[in-house]
Amino acid sequence: MAKGKKGKPAKKGKPAKKQGSNVAANFAGMAGSFISRDEIYHRLEWYFDHSHDPKGPHTIDPNTPIDAFFQNMDPSTGRKVLWVNINKISPTYVPAWKSALFHGVQFPWLSKKDVAIGLRDIQSFGNLIDSAVLTYEHFGWHVS
Amino acid sequence: MRFAVSTALAIVILAPTVGTAETLSAAKYDKNKDGILDENEALVWRLHVQDPVLAKYDLNLNGRLDPAELDRLRADSAASFSDRASSVANDVLFFKNRKIADIDKVASTRPPPAAPAEVKPPKGGCENQQRLFVRRDRLDTYQYREGTFITGFVPKSKAMGASASFTHDDLDRSNSATINGRVSYVIAQNDPMSPCFTGLPDDPYAKHDFRVPSLFGTTVALWTDAQGTINSPRTKNEKSALKGGFDAQAAIAGGPFFDLQYLIASPYAQTDFRGEARIYGVTAAWEPFAPNVRLGGTIGAPATKYLDWFWQLRAAADVKRVDVVGATALTRGDYAWTGAVARLHLTPFPDRSVYDPFGENLFPDLVGRFYADFTVNYYRDFSRGIEALLWAAEVGFNITPDGAASISVSYTDGLDKDTLIKQRQYLVALNYKL
Numbered sequence: 326m327a328k329g330k331k332g333k334p335a336k337k338g339k340p341a342k343k344q345g346s347n348v349a350a351n352f353a354g355m356a357g358s359f360i361s362r363d364e365i366y367h368r369l370e371w372y373f374d375h376s377h378d379p380k381g382p383h384t385i386d387p388n389t390p391i392d393a394f395f396q397n398m399d400p401s402t403g404r405k406v407l408w409v410n411i412n413k414i415s416p417t418y419v420p421a422w423k424s425a426l427f428h429g430v431q432f433p434w435l436s437k438k439d440v441a442i443g444l445r446d447i448q449s450f451g452n453l454i455d456s457a458v459l460t461y462e463h464f465g466w467h468v469s
Numbered sequence: 470m471r472f473a474v475s476t477a478l479a480i481v482i483l484a485p486t487v488g489t490a491e492t493l494s495a496a497k498y499d500k501n502k503d504g505i506l507d508e509n510e511a512l513v514w515r516l517h518v519q520d521p522v523l524a525k526y527d528l529n530l531n532g533r534l535d536p537a538e539l540d541r542l543r544a545d546s547a548a549s550f551s552d553r554a555s556s557v558a559n560d561v562l563f564f565k566n567r568k569i570a571d572i573d574k575v576a577s578t579r580p581p582p583a584a585p586a587e588v589k590p591p592k593g594g595c596e597n598q599q600r601l602f603v604r605r606d607r608l609d610t611y612q613y614r615e616g617t618f619i620t621g622f623v624p625k626s627k628a629m630g631a632s633a634s635f636t637h638d639d640l641d642r643s644n645s646a647t648i649n650g651r652v653s654y655v656i657a658q659n660d661p662m663s664p665c666f667t668g669l670p671d672d673p674y675a676k677h678d679f680r681v682p683s684l685f686g687t688t689v690a691l692w693t694d695a696q697g698t699i700n701s702p703r704t705k706n707e708k709s710a711l712k713g714g715f716d717a718q719a720a721i722a723g724g725p726f727f728d729l730q731y732l733i734a735s736p737y738a739q740t741d742f743r744g745e746a747r748i749y750g751v752t753a754a755w756e757p758f759a760p761n762v763r764l765g766g767t768i769g770a771p772a773t774k775y776l777d778w779f780w781q782l783r784a785a786a787d788v789k790r791v792d793v794v795g796a797t798a799l800t801r802g803d804y805a806w807t808g809a810v811a812r813l814h815l816t817p818f819p820d821r822s823v824y825d826p827f828g829e830n831l832f833p834d835l836v837g838r839f840y841a842d843f844t845v846n847y848y849r850d851f852s853r854g855i856e857a858l859l860w861a862a863e864v865g866f867n868i869t870p871d872g873a874a875s876i877s878v879s880y881t882d883g884l885d886k887d888t889l890i891k892q893r894q895y896l897v898a899l900n901y902k903l
Contacts, residue, residue: 366562374770374824382566384825387559388580393823397766397779397814398758401662402729405685405720406758407768409728412679433673434661436587441673445662448583451559455585463674 360428361469365457368426369450372411387451394450408434408444430464432456493518498530567827575826588664595665602653602690603631613655613688613718644701648709648742653692656715661686678723682730685722691715697796699742707796709742729758729765739789746795750804754785771819774831778816784809787848787886798889806857806886808848815841838867840875848886859883859892865900875900 367379373394377384395403416429433456436443440463442456458468495506498514506514513532517524526538534542564572591598602613631650638644659668668686669675677683697709714737721730732755739748758765763772763779771777787806791799818835821828830836846859865877879896 362558363562366559370824373768376770377824382827383563384827385563385823386575386579386826387563388582389823390580390583394768395766396768396777397781402758403766403768405661405722406728406760406766409679409722410760410768412677413723413728431674431677435669435673436585437673442585443673446585446587448586449580452583452585454559460674 358466359469360461360466362454362458365461365468366454368422369454369457371422372414372426385450387449387454389450391447391449391453404444404447408432411444427457428461428464428466430457430460430466432460493524500530571827579826588662590664595663598655598658598663598665600655602651602655604651604653605631605649613653613658613660613690613716645698646742647698648695649697651692651694653690653716655688655690658688658690659686660688661720680723680725682721682724684719685729686720688718689715690718695742697742699796708798709796710739710746711742711744712737712739714738727757727759727764728761731756741796743796745793746797747792748789748797748799749792750787750789752785752787754783756781756783770824771816771821774819774821776815776817777819779814781812781814782809783811800889803852804850805852806848806850808846808857808886810844810846812842812844815843817841837870837872840865840867846883846886850886857884857886857889859885873901 364379366383367377370377370383370385371379373385391407392400392403395407398406411427411432415427415431416425418424419426433441433443434445435441436446441459442452444453444456447453447456461468493514495511495514498510498517499506500510501507513527513530516532517527522542523532523534526534526542528538529535564576631652632648633650634647636645636647659666661668666686668684692712692714694710694712697711698707699709700707714735717734719732721732722728724730732753734751734753736751737749739750740746756765760766760768765779765781767777767779785806785808787804789804791797791801791804794801816837817839818830818832818837820836821830822836841864842862844861844863846857848857849855850857859881860883861879861881863877863879865875868874868876877896877898877900879898880894881896882893884891
């Protein structure tokens with residue numbers, strides 16, 4: 326990745342339908358081992374809300390408490406379920422994105438200073454984005 | 470941690486007018502050391518209290534930033550720009566290219582930023598982890614997670630405490646005592662929420678196959694549970710249950726079908742408050758979670774903007790032997806109940822504000838106000854060859870937006886396995902919860 330290459334919003338194309346849909350919507354972002362924080366942000370938004378349009382603006386406030394995404398689960402159970410669910414989906418190919426949703430990177434459960442922000446410790450959606458950025462970087466991706 | 474530090478630095482540098490507490494000592498502003506602040510010294514002290522940036526860089530205490538002090542401020546600002554920019558990167562992406570009016574509307578009501586919070590070990594180390602729980606019932610123990618070492622996860626204030634009451638009626642010459650409580654003592658625990666958990670590798674990115682079920686936390690606890698009333702003189706409707714036993718609980722993470730499963734086995738002995746009943750049994754329960762099929766709850770946005778739903782399933786087996794009935798509604802003999810309870814929860818006009826705070830709700834006054842539950846309990850007693858089917862439907866309206874107060878209408882029909890009493894009843898209720 327050339328230095329200074331900025332992350333771009335996902336390319337224009339048809340809007341996504343549902344995960345697993347055969348519709349060839351083109352949410353494909355940066356190819357290879359390069360990804361932008363912007364695209365990670367969109368992918369996480371799409372993970373929580375499949376009606377999210379990656380071509381449009383970001384719609385989930387980074388300050389949103391992570392507990393707000395767990396319907397009917399106590400926060401502890403919600404975190405465990407999120408940890409497993411997002412890691413199971415990570416390598417799953419999503420036609421709408423024309424790629425695995427999180428390219429198979431594995432989100433951590435525990436935190437390690439400057440290396441990992443564990444899902445056990447995140448407090449907000451913004452923390453989850455930061456966790457994902459560190460995770461991508463750990464797995465060799467260049468995040469711009 | 471880096472996030473927290475850089476955020477703090479950003480606040481200090483970018484928000485110089487933020488008020489500070491009146492804790493800035495006046496001692497160092499007494500330049501002539503006479504023990505008194507003269508007018509000039511008091512002026513500088515107050516300026517520094519008012520402006521933390523000035524307080525930090527005005528090293529000669531003259532109340533203004535001299536060229537050398539400004540140079541240091543510029544150097545610090547340049548050096549920390551990268552970290553500070555990184556700390557607000559998500560906010561920049563969220564707010565960019567938005568209309569000013571929309572930004573002001575959302576920004577004025579958004580929650581404050583939160584840094585990742587690493588769990589704290591119990592005071593005095595893991596040996597001092599909370600083991601004794603005195604609560605209202607099994608649900609209030611929250612799988613025996615201590616509320617103190619993880620701020621905000623399971624606050625103790627949310628649990629209901631045990632209660633005991635005593636009534637003496639002077640006219641009736643009767644006494645009555647009611648007890649509702651459960652005392653538990655954790656013998657062994659490996660809770661992955663606890664900093665004392667030892668079941669995970671140090672490397673947070675250690676390879677983990679999430680499609681294969683794996684043990685993710687266990688707890689063994691002794692408990693005694695008292696629920697009921699005892700009267701003197703004894704009345705016909707006196708009912709009480711005094712149980713003692715232990716819970717063996719395991720969480721299973723991952724697997725091809727479910728993301729999380731709880732398995733709970735609870736052998737117990739039961740009597741009543743008079744010590745007359747003699748009942749022994751064991752309950753085994755299974756609670757699965759699969760948010761992709763909205764089982765056990767969901768992660769993410771409502772199913773549609775008009776209706777949201779999820780369902781719950783708890784399968785259980787309850788095997789018990791009743792030797793002496795005592796003050797219970799049971800009959801003598803063996804019970805072997807196997808079955809499940811399933812509940813469908815419907816929420817018309819769900820709240821979508823989390824997923825688009827800039828958007829408009831179709832029916833803002835109806836968001837989160839209505840709900841409907843449909844519950845089916847089905848158990849079969851194989852030893853007696855009897856079935857217990859109990860179903861209930863409830864619709865409700867939340868009087869307050871947070872659902873703390875609601876009014877509901879419910880209909881229940883069927884046989885309750887715990888009492889073996891046939892039910893067919895309507896209930897209009899005013900509900901309140903804290």
